[in-house]
Amino acid sequence: MPDIPNFTQESATVVRNEPVSQGVYLMRLESPQIAQAIQPAQFVQILTDPGLSPFLRRPFSALRVEGNTFDIIYDVIGPGTGRMQNAKIGDTLNISGPLGQAFNPPQQKRILLVAGGVGLVPLAFLAWQHPNRRSDMVYLMGAANSTRMPNMDALLPQDLTRHLATDDGSLGYKGFVTELMKDHIIPNDTTILTCGPHPMMARVAAIAAQSGVPCYASLENHMACGFGACVGCVVEYKAFETDDRRYRRACLEGPVVDAHAIVW
Amino acid sequence: MTETNNELDLSTKITNDLTIRNPVMMASGTFGHGAEYASLFDLSQLGGIVTKTITFHPRAGNPPPRTAETPSGMLNSIGLTNPGIDGFIAEKVPPLAALNTCRVVSIAGTSDEEFAEMARRFNDLEGVDALEINISSPNMKDGGMLFGCSETSAHAVTKAVKAVSKLPIIVKLTPNVTDITAIAKAVEDGGADGIALINTLLGMAIDVNTRRPILGNITGGLSGPAIKPVALALTWKVVNSVSIPVIGMGGITTARDALEFLIIGASAVQVGTATFVHPGAALEVIDGIADYCKTNGMANLSELIGSLHPPQAH
Numbered sequence: 001m002p003d004i005p006n007f008t009q010e011s012a013t014v015v016r017n018e019p020v021s022q023g024v025y026l027m028r029l030e031s032p033q034i035a036q037a038i039q040p041a042q043f044v045q046i047l048t049d050p051g052l053s054p055f056l057r058r059p060f061s062a063l064r065v066e067g068n069t070f071d072i073i074y075d076v077i078g079p080g081t082g083r084m085q086n087a088k089i090g091d092t093l094n095i096s097g098p099l100g101q102a103f104n105p106p107q108q109k110r111i112l113l114v115a116g117g118v119g120l121v122p123l124a125f126l127a128w129q130h131p132n133r134r135s136d137m138v139y140l141m142g143a144a145n146s147t148r149m150p151n152m153d154a155l156l157p158q159d160l161t162r163h164l165a166t167d168d169g170s171l172g173y174k175g176f177v178t179e180l181m182k183d184h185i186i187p188n189d190t191t192i193l194t195c196g197p198h199p200m201m202a203r204v205a206a207i208a209a210q211s212g213v214p215c216y217a218s219l220e221n222h223m224a225c226g227f228g229a230c231v232g233c234v235v236e237y238k239a240f241e242t243d244d245r246r247y248r249r250a251c252l253e254g255p256v257v258d259a260h261a262i263v264w
Numbered sequence: 265m266t267e268t269n270n271e272l273d274l275s276t277k278i279t280n281d282l283t284i285r286n287p288v289m290m291a292s293g294t295f296g297h298g299a300e301y302a303s304l305f306d307l308s309q310l311g312g313i314v315t316k317t318i319t320f321h322p323r324a325g326n327p328p329p330r331t332a333e334t335p336s337g338m339l340n341s342i343g344l345t346n347p348g349i350d351g352f353i354a355e356k357v358p359p360l361a362a363l364n365t366c367r368v369v370s371i372a373g374t375s376d377e378e379f380a381e382m383a384r385r386f387n388d389l390e391g392v393d394a395l396e397i398n399i400s401s402p403n404m405k406d407g408g409m410l411f412g413c414s415e416t417s418a419h420a421v422t423k424a425v426k427a428v429s430k431l432p433i434i435v436k437l438t439p440n441v442t443d444i445t446a447i448a449k450a451v452e453d454g455g456a457d458g459i460a461l462i463n464t465l466l467g468m469a470i471d472v473n474t475r476r477p478i479l480g481n482i483t484g485g486l487s488g489p490a491i492k493p494v495a496l497a498l499t500w501k502v503v504n505s506v507s508i509p510v511i512g513m514g515g516i517t518t519a520r521d522a523l524e525f526l527i528i529g530a531s532a533v534q535v536g537t538a539t540f541v542h543p544g545a546a547l548e549v550i551d552g553i554a555d556y557c558k559t560n561g562m563a564n565l566s567e568l569i570g571s572l573h574p575p576q577a578h
Contacts (some may be wrong), residue, residue: 003303004303004304007304009543009544018388029411040561047541052336052489053335053336054333054334055335055336055337055338055488055489055542056338056541058334096543101461179307196352198470217319221329221330222326222329222332223331223340224331224333224537224540225539225540225541225543226342227304227543228300229294229295229301229540230293230294230331230340230342231316231325231330231342231345232312232328232329232330232331232342233327233328233330233331234328234330235347236327236328240324242322242347242348243321243323243324243348243353244321244323244324244325244345244346244348244351245324246324246325247324247325247328247345248325262307
């Protein structure tokens with residue numbers, strides 16, 4: 001089993017909590033130990049309610065680190081994220097992490113980052129954490145429409161090349177973000193990283209397979225524990241040595257997986 | 265955290281021959297095979313650990329999604345993912361031998377013979393102190409709860425395991441039966457050294473937008489605080505039906521929850537789903553039990569176990 005280095009629980013203080021697009025919020029948490037340790041694609045588990053509703057923690061990956069703080073982006077969907085939306089500056093949240101395997105950029109390769117919705121987060125962190133590789137990166141971002149598209153200038157490094165797409169054409173390219181991919185894939189030279197809604201990632205994986213380039217996906221599976229104990233968040237692999245390796249945990253062996261190896 | 269305290273003895277018997285240092289164990293299926301988490305937890309502070317259930321052959325488990333959150337709890341349909349007995353003995357038992365806590369291995373078979381053969385394989389293995397016989401998983405179509413729902417089959421499987429095993433045998437019961445005391449008596453009569461209960465309650469959840477079941481396996485097992493009152497009542501019934509030690513579990517999240525089970529007569533408790541939310545929950549439960557005993561002037565946990573008073577008279 002992979003080790004879980006630096007795992008800790010902290011009482012994190014909310015220092016920012018503001019909308020970045022319709023229903024999507026950025027929260028900055030002061031959390032010295034986790035801020036120091038967290039890497040791209042790793043996540044924290046936030047206890048949104050100290051009572052029992054919701055009962056389970058909610059996983060969020062980091063957008064960027066600044067000093068003792070790190071940022072997350074969340075879509076207000078249910079009671080847990082609803083409580084987060086109502087958190088005031090100075091409130092504290094019980095968080096644990098960092099969890100999951102970090103993504104390390106491939107050596108001497110162009111990197112195509114394909115993001116949808118809040119899937120923008122781990123890919124943006126990769127760009128923030130590797131300034132010396134940014135000139136090798138292109139960032140493609142999709143959203144339903146302009147009101148759901150955050151101001152990416154505020155979330156991405158200024159020197160990162162980016163192209164936006166919206167389903168209705170209200171901002172950037174009209175259509176799916178995956179339709180922008182072909183122009184940026186150089187066979188034998190490009191590695192694709194993707195995070196977003198499942199159908200989008202499945203399409204990214206299919207395009208990568210057609211183009212014969214490596215592709216890694218950061219999965220957003222539902223999780224209970226986040227540290228490998230419940231074995232609930234599994235993803236199915238196409239090939240496995242023994243039956244017990246057919247399904248592997250998104251939280252522990254992932255969240256980044258080889259997009260060509262899993263069943264979409 | 266918890267320290268050895270000369271004035272307070274928290275030790276308890278989970279079978280007549282097996283004493284553990286305190287009454288709090290990690291429940292099967294919520295803590296891997298134990299040793300994986302030695303870097304996150306000081307396992308020597310625990311009363312014991314129960315491994316994820318092992319089957320004879322390796323098992324992939326059920327298709328995802330495998331969990332669904334429900335009010336004050338969760339459904340799971342993991343389906344006993346495990347490396348099989350050969351893989352388990354080769355890879356997971358050696359790390360268990362190094363752990364300074366009571367190590368219970370949970371096993372599930374598809375026939376009396378398979379249960380017995382698995383039990384036999386654990387004889388004389390260093391690192392295993394007892395077996396928990398899982399006849400209660402709602403997620404195993406070819407075994408599990410099938411054995412735990414009838415007195416005849418529960419008795420037969422217990423007897424088959426006892427005939428070959430040199431280890432203390434604890435049988436884990438399902439709440440999904442008409443009369444759990446009949447099953448408890450059947451396994452006691454079959455020779456069980458202890459009883460653990462409850463496994464999860466059969467449950468289901470639907471996504472009303474898609475009108476599909478949320479779980480890939482359609483149904484699953486409900487656990488977490490939502491089931492605690494059910495678990496407590498069933499544990500109370502079983503404690504009053506058998507004379508072997510009973511380990512109570514089901515939704516235990518805090519020391520107060522654990523105290524309720526001990527007061528009604530459980531010799532020990534297991535903490536399960538709470539660990540998913542609060543990895544250190546079991547350690548806090550131990551501390552809370554110790555505090556309660558001290559506050560109430562108890563020197564020995566036996567003063568607490570089964571100390572239930574009758575209802576308030578009006």
